[in-house]
Amino acid sequence: MTVVERQQWDVVVIGAGGAGLRAAIEARERGARTAVICKSLFGKAHTVMAEGGIAAAMANANEHDNWQVHFRDTLRGGKFLNQWRMAELHAREAPDRVWELETWGALFDRTKDGRISQRNFGGHEYPRLAHVGDRTGLELIRTLQQKTVALQQQDHKETGDYESGLKVFQECTVTRVLKDGDRVCGVFAYERESGRFFVIEAPSVVIATGGIGKSFKVTSNSWEYTGDGHALALLAGAPLLNMEFVQFHPTGMVWPPSVKGILVTESVRGDGGVLRNSDGKRFMFDYVPDVFKEKYAETEDEADRWYDDPDHNRRPPELLPRDEVARAINSEVKEGRGSPHGGVFLDVSTRMPAEVIKRRLPSMYHQFKELADVDITAEAMEVGPTCHYVMGGIAVDSDTAAARGVPGLFAAGEVAGGMHGSNRLGGNSLSDLLVFGRRAGWHAAEYARGLSGARPVVDDAQVDAAAEEALRPFSVSGENPYTLHQELQRTMNDLVGIIRREAEMEQALRALAELRERAARAGVEGHRQFNPGWHLALDLRNMLLVSECVARAALERTESRGGHTREDFPGMDRAWRPLNLLCALTDGDAVALTRETTEPIRPDLLALFDKEELVKYLAEEELYE
Ligand code: FAD
Numbered sequence: 001m002t003v004v005e006r007q008q009w010d011v012v013v014i015g016a017g018g019a020g021l022r023a024a025i026e027a028r029e030r031g032a033r034t035a036v037i038c039k040s041l042f043g044k045a046h047t048v049m050a051e052g053g054i055a056a057a058m059a060n061a062n063e064h065d066n067w068q069v070h071f072r073d074t075l076r077g078g079k080f081l082n083q084w085r086m087a088e089l090h091a092r093e094a095p096d097r098v099w100e101l102e103t104w105g106a107l108f109d110r111t112k113d114g115r116i117s118q119r120n121f122g123g124h125e126y127p128r129l130a131h132v133g134d135r136t137g138l139e140l141i142r143t144l145q146q147k148t149v150a151l152q153q154q155d156h157k158e159t160g161d162y163e164s165g166l167k168v169f170q171e172c173t174v175t176r177v178l179k180d181g182d183r184v185c186g187v188f189a190y191e192r193e194s195g196r197f198f199v200i201e202a203p204s205v206v207i208a209t210g211g212i213g214k215s216f217k218v219t220s221n222s223w224e225y226t227g228d229g230h231a232l233a234l235l236a237g238a239p240l241l242n243m244e245f246v247q248f249h250p251t252g253m254v255w256p257p258s259v260k261g262i263l264v265t266e267s268v269r270g271d272g273g274v275l276r277n278s279d280g281k282r283f284m285f286d287y288v289p290d291v292f293k294e295k296y297a298e299t300e301d302e303a304d305r306w307y308d309d310p311d312h313n314r315r316p317p318e319l320l321p322r323d324e325v326a327r328a329i330n331s332e333v334k335e336g337r338g339s340p341h342g343g344v345f346l347d348v349s350t351r352m353p354a355e356v357i358k359r360r361l362p363s364m365y366h367q368f369k370e371l372a373d374v375d376i377t378a379e380a381m382e383v384g385p386t387c388h389y390v391m392g393g394i395a396v397d398s399d400t401a402a403a404r405g406v407p408g409l410f411a412a413g414e415v416a417g418g419m420h421g422s423n424r425l426g427g428n429s430l431s432d433l434l435v436f437g438r439r440a441g442w443h444a445a446e447y448a449r450g451l452s453g454a455r456p457v458v459d460d461a462q463v464d465a466a467a468e469e470a471l472r473p474f475s476v477s478g479e480n481p482y483t484l485h486q487e488l489q490r491t492m493n494d495l496v497g498i499i500r501r502e503a504e505m506e507q508a509l510r511a512l513a514e515l516r517e518r519a520a521r522a523g524v525e526g527h528r529q530f531n532p533g534w535h536l537a538l539d540l541r542n543m544l545l546v547s548e549c550v551a552r553a554a555l556e557r558t559e560s561r562g563g564h565t566r567e568d569f570p571g572m573d574r575a576w577r578p579l580n581l582l583c584a585l586t587d588g589d590a591v592a593l594t595r596e597t598t599e600p601i602r603p604d605l606l607a608l609f610d611k612e613e614l615v616k617y618l619a620e621e622e623l624y625e
Contacts, residue, residue: 004188004197004463009035009167010448011441012187012202014174014229017045018137018433019413019440020208021144026441027206028151028166032448034441035167035200037189039209039224042170043145046210046225046414047433050137051265051363052121053129054101054434055427056094060111061118061127062310067091068608069125074428075609076291077123077321078391078421079562080577080617081242084601085398086419090428090435097434098130106143108132120270123321123425125295126310134265134363140430172198174228175538176466177205177236177409180456184236184408188466192535195528197467201458203451204444207233207394207403207411208437212246215543215550216387217493220252220263226539227546229415233394234545238403239584241417243392243546244553245563247424248498250325252386254343259371261386264346264364266426268381269318271360272307273348275329276380277337283344284317287328291572291616292320323423323562326385330498333384343384349377385498391424391563392553393417395582401440408447408456412440422562473537477523481537484519488543491515496551501567505555512551516544548591549583556581556593574619 011027013020016038027034038045057070070091075082098116102108108130109117118127132139148166155165169189176188178199186201209229213221230240251264269275277283285303288296296317297303303316318325329344339345348357354377358365361376368374368381394411395404396418403409413433420428473481495508519540524533559573560566580596600622606614614623 004199004467006199006201006458007035009033009200009202011035011204011206011444012037012200013206013208013441014187014232015045015208015210015413015415016042016168016170017208017210017413018047018140018144018430019437020206021141021148022434022437023206023208023410023412023441023444024166025144025147025151026438027445030442030445032204032445033165035169035202037169037172037174037187037200039173039192039228040171042168043141045141046221047137047430048141049222049263050140050430051134051263052267052270053119053131053136053427054094054098054140054430055121055124055128055425056098056130056431057091057126057128058095058098058116058118058130059126060115065126065128067095070094070128071605072608073124074425075421077423077425077428079423079572080421081561082421083398083418084605086436088605089398089439090419090432093435094431097431097438101140101143101434104143104147106132106139108139119267120319121266121426122269122319122325124427129270129427131267134267134361137430173535173538174232175470177207177232178458178462178466179236179406180458182237182407183456184406185456185458188463188470190470190528193530195531195534197470199458199463202448203455204408204410204448206440206444207409207415208413208440210414212390212543212546212550213387215488215492215547216497217489218252218261219387220249220261221387227542228539229411230393230549231542231545233403233406233409233411234549234583234585236406236409237585238406238409239395239582240549241392241395242422242553242581243390243549243583244557244581245391245422246387246550247322247389247391247563248326248385249388250322250329250385251346251383252388253367253372254339254382254384255341255372262367262371263386263388264381264383265361266322268346268348268361268364271348272351273318273346274316274351275318275325276345276347277332278339279337283332283337284320284325284328287324287331288317288320289324292324296320321423321425323565326498327565329383329385339382341382343382345380346383347380349379354378387493387497389424389429390414391417391420391422392550399439400443401436402443402447410440410444412436422564470538473522473524473534475523476521478521479518479523481522481524481533481540484515484522484540485536485543487511488515488540488547492547492550496547496554499565499567500554502555505551508551509548509555512544512548516548519544545591552591552593553581553583574617577617577619578622
């Protein structure tokens with residue numbers, strides 16, 4: 001029997017990004033003793049890297065904005081595949097979550113009359129992103145950390161122990177969610193620095209682990225984003241929803257190679273930046289799809305007038321949803337009209353004075369100066385698509401964030417599926433984290449309280465099995481985890497990337513099966529004290545599982561919609577609109593895929609759209625109903 005330290009908490013939150021911290025704060029405020037575990041340093045999460053802002057219909061910059069317009073924009077962006085109840089809750093509750101952040105000390109940029117400033121972003125009808133320059137995520141996390149510390153100080157006053165009600169375990173990785181029968185009962189984790197194992201026993205587990213980008217070669221994501229939460233849920237018996245939808249952000253850096261994929265925020269376009277090809281042409285005017293034609297400008301003059309007079313002009317096509325812009329850039333490069341390093345040009349230098357660029361886009365200015373030796377106040381940036389965000393994720397209940405089929409398991413943030421449909425609008429992630437992080441923490445606390453005496457129990461056999469699995473890389477050999485990771489990234493990038501074809505996805509599935517078999521022999525040397533090769537060997541299990549879900553679902557969906565583009569099925573097919581794809585694990589750990597019909601959109605929400613627009617998206621029977 002493996003002897004490991006065990007601690008007892010009411011709620012354990014895996015992940016300390018925006019969703020995890022918001023969940024933890026809520027759970028603690030509702031009286032649950034809450035532990036937070038995060039793989040990297042406390043405060044280092046993707047949320048910190050978010051630049052553009054938090055989407056919330058506060059109507060500060062345009063009085064016509066309201067939750068209904070935000071809901072409409074979100075559904076259009078997601079091509080009507082969104083879990084509509086989530087999109088409704090998100091649009092209704094996001095403003096309160098932003099105001100709440102302000103009461104907790106967040107310092108947003110202001111309008112001239114002192115309100116929270118809101119900026120334009122792709123797919124949002126009105127300026128809607130509350131922001132702090134281009135460092136919004138940093139302020140969000142700083143504020144949530146400050147709130148965490150405030151709660152710990154309160155606990156100290158009452159109990160003499162800062163960590164009695166809310167404790168953070170940083171640089172610790174969870175490798176298994178543990179179960180007692182069908183209910184969750186805790187998590188198994190290791191400390192990255194010492195390699196020490198420990199178990200947190202808790203009846204409620206919230207997964208808030210973010211994305212999967214590290215399965216792709218070119219990505220804006222950093223090292224932690226290996227799809228751990230997606231895989232933990234799968235292994236615990238919860239299905240994943242619509243994993244085929246992966247967002248390729250249109251503007252990542254393309255040069256130099258060492259920084260390829262690093263994000264160039266959409267605020268650059270929201271604030272007036274334009275995309276040009278090697279002929280100097282603003283090519284996005286050629287790529288406005290029919291469903292969006294009425295909303296976007298047809299000439300450069302009209303597009304430019306929109307920045308000062310949005311009520312009487314249509315938006316520039318550079319601000320189409322991300323999937324449209326990414327595909328357009330891909331086509332321009334493929335047609336031979338790309339920039340010298342295989343991207344296109346994104347220009348602010350001819351559109352704004354240098355001091356405005358430095359004030360509004362300080363991080364971008366420094367990023368290009370330091371990483372590429374490009375002065376964006378004087379020359380154009382070179383940009384191209386980069387794997388950025390996963391819309392697919394753990395299938396959850398819209399109101400409670402409870403994962404389907406596993407009592408006590410909850411999920412929020414990027415790891416949860418459904419909210420964004422087939423494509424996420426910029427800015428809708430930070431608001432999603434706050435809205436559903438709070439809901440997950442709230443319901444996780446309620447669930448734990450509701451169990452009172454009848455708590456699930458962690459048995460020794462499960463702990464032994466988890467320890468044995470975690471130690472396996474020390475007892476096998478023959479494959480190098482780094483090599484396998486590179487092969488996996490290349491497979492996903494080249495064969496299940498931005499444009500997909502049947503034969504290539506079949507090839508990818510064969511390659512993934514082989515990699516999975518080889519990963520069982522991924523061995524490491526040395527010992528458990530800070531051993532990155534070992535950590536990667538463990539992460540491979542997660543990346544391979546999640547990649548297989550992406551490839552299987554992408555092969556199954558024979559249409560193009562949002563973040564899923566099939567060269568062999570280029571159009572959006574209304575018959576697929578009401579269909580979700582669910583991935584689950586069979587007993588033998590194979591990925592099984594099922595189709596599920598979605599719940600019809602509530603009539604009062606459908607009534608927010610014109611009939612002519614609905615005809616473009618909904619299947620015949622849905623319209624009839
Ligand atoms: P994250 O913030 O990704 O946090 C995940 C947490 O889980 C981390 O603490 C990590 O250490 C932990 N974790 C992971 N695996 C494990 C494990 N096995 N064990 C323990 N802990 C684990 N969205 C917007 O709305 N607006 C923007 O302007 C914007 N800009 C972006 C810019 C960049 C460069 C990137 C990469 C993303 C951006 N996004 C933006 C998207 C948004 O930032 C993310 O979707 C969001 O922050 C995800 O938050 P999260 O709380 O779900 O997870």
